[in-house]
Amino acid sequence: MPEAAGLNATAEVTPRCHHFGVCGGCQLQHLSQQTQTLRKVDAVRIRLQQAGVPSPTIETHTAAGYEYRNRIRLRVEGGRVGYSRFNSHDFLPIQECPIASPLLWQAAAALDNLAATTNLWPVGSKELELMTDGDEAALQLLLHVDATVVTLDRDTPRQFRDLCEGLRQRVPQTAGGGLLVQGELASGSRRVQERQRVEVARWGAPGLTFRVNGQAYAVSRGAFFQVNRFLTGRMVELVLNGRSGRAAWDLFAGAGLFSVPLTDRFDQVTAVEVGQPAATDLAAALRSAGQQHRAMAQPVLDFLKRARLATPPDLIVMDPPRAGLGGAITQELIRIGAPEMVYVSCDAATFARDARALVDSRYTITDLHLLDLFPQTNHTETIAVFRRG
Numbered sequence: 091m092p093e094a095a096g097l098n099a100t101a102e103v104t105p106r107c108h109h110f111g112v113c114g115g116c117q118l119q120h121l122s123q124q125t126q127t128l129r130k131v132d133a134v135r136i137r138l139q140q141a142g143v144p145s146p147t148i149e150t151h152t153a154a155g156y157e158y159r160n161r162i163r164l165r166v167e168g169g170r171v172g173y174s175r176f177n178s179h180d181f182l183p184i185q186e187c188p189i190a191s192p193l194l195w196q197a198a199a200a201l202d203n204l205a206a207t208t209n210l211w212p213v214g215s216k217e218l219e220l221m222t223d224g225d226e227a228a229l230q231l232l233l234h235v236d237a238t239v240v241t242l243d244r245d246t247p248r249q250f251r252d253l254c255e256g257l258r259q260r261v262p263q264t265a266g267g268g269l270l271v272q273g274e275l276a277s278g279s280r281r282v283q284e285r286q287r288v289e290v291a292r293w294g295a296p297g298l299t300f301r302v303n304g305q306a307y308a309v310s311r312g313a314f315f316q317v318n319r320f321l322t323g324r325m326v327e328l329v330l331n332g333r334s335g336r337a338a339w340d341l342f343a344g345a346g347l348f349s350v351p352l353t354d355r356f357d358q359v360t361a362v363e364v365g366q367p368a369a370t371d372l373a374a375a376l377r378s379a380g381q382q383h384r385a386m387a388q389p390v391l392d393f394l395k396r397a398r399l400a401t402p403p404d405l406i407v408m409d410p411p412r413a414g415l416g417g418a419i420t421q422e423l424i425r426i427g428a429p430e431m432v433y434v435s436c437d438a439a440t441f442a443r444d445a446r447a448l449v450d451s452r453y454t455i456t457d458l459h460l461l462d463l464f465p466q467t468n469h470t471e472t473i474a475v476f477r478r479g
């Protein structure tokens with residue numbers, strides 16, 4: 091949709107979730123989706139203006155505003171599941187989450203109910219992540235246990251597997267689960283460093299298969315995958331957009347959402363991902379695509395420093411976390427000087443900061459897309475094309 095076409099900035103609607111206004115998850119359910127999109131376009135444009143970055147017209151891309159999330163992360167307290175209250179860390183037990191895929195909410199409600207009747211949560215249960223593929227064919231769960239308060243005894247893995255079995259009886263799509271310990275174990279032989287997460291028990295299948303534009307992606311439990319099941323295909327189309335050539339780099343590649351289809355269009359694709367288990371998924375996906383493609387399990391900055399003497403690729407795709415690229419990576423990219431770069435960003439402020447450094451160094455933004463990947467929330471997602479003059 092072209093920027094601001096037919097949008098009504100004051101359109102108010104009835105929020106669909108009865109927790110809206112109290113729950114910290116959503117901020118915009120009282121506004122029509124068109125109004126939300128217009129606000130996000132404004133937010134991105136203002137960030138770019140403040141940073142002094144000339145911007146083309148912003149094209150918008152939207153899909154259904156509810157039931158879109160294929161992953162939710164819930165808190166577990168007193169045997170209940172919930173989110174945090176608005177602007178606070180206080181626990182809010184919840185009975186619905188209409189932005190989640192219906193299967194995720196079915197599983198959350200079943201666990202809430204199971205726990206209330208059978209007290210199946212392992213001691214120290216703190217956070218629960220539920221994930222499903224775009225078609226809701228399979229469900230994965232990750233349970234985070236706070237190891238600073240729990241003694242991990244022989245019973246904990248068994249308790250966890252009982253929880254998974256109990257869930258599968260109620261939600262047959264339940265395919266696999268992992269129990270993660272975070273922090274330092276209070277006792278036991280296995281020491282876990284502060285903030286490090288270790289999977290201490292597992293049940294069933296190790297991951298999910300996502301299908302995007304006809305391509306299958308094997309994604310291990312715990313690896314990143316895009317959360318909006320209705321717009322992931324559009325993201326891939328915008329990144330590919332008829333591009334082809336000799337060499338492409340995909341930085342911050344995850345399990346290979348962009349790298350895999352790039353292998354059909356570029357002679358040699360090099361994809362960089364540091365996080366496990368995504369780096370392992372990426373390596374397997376690129377191995378199947380052919381020996382000429384490479385997966386590098388290392389930080390992007392290290393890769394770019396080592397690539398100093400290489401011929402610049404025709405295309406660099408980069409999709410960093412919210413912190414953006416930062417000064418060091420941006421300077422390496424400027425020095426490498428690829429003719430075209432596609433920057434996928436989930437944070438307008440860090441995007442504007444990085445864009446400023448690139449436009450100061452011979453790059454121009456030729457296309458800018460806003461995808462409403464996170465309806466009902468303030469989060470923005472953009473895809474920008476930079477060309478070197």
Ligand SMILES: C[S@@+](CC[C@H](N)C(=O)[O-])C[C@H]1O[C@@H](n2cnc3c(N)ncnc32)[C@H](O)[C@@H]1O
Nearest residue numbers: 314342343344347363364365389390409410411
């Ligand atoms: C926003 S996700 C994008 C993943 C992928 N492009 C996709 O769309 O599925 C960012 C990814 O960058 C990885 N990452 C974060 N910091 C990194 C770094 N310094 N070097 C390499 N990868 C990094 C994360 O593990 C994560 O998988």
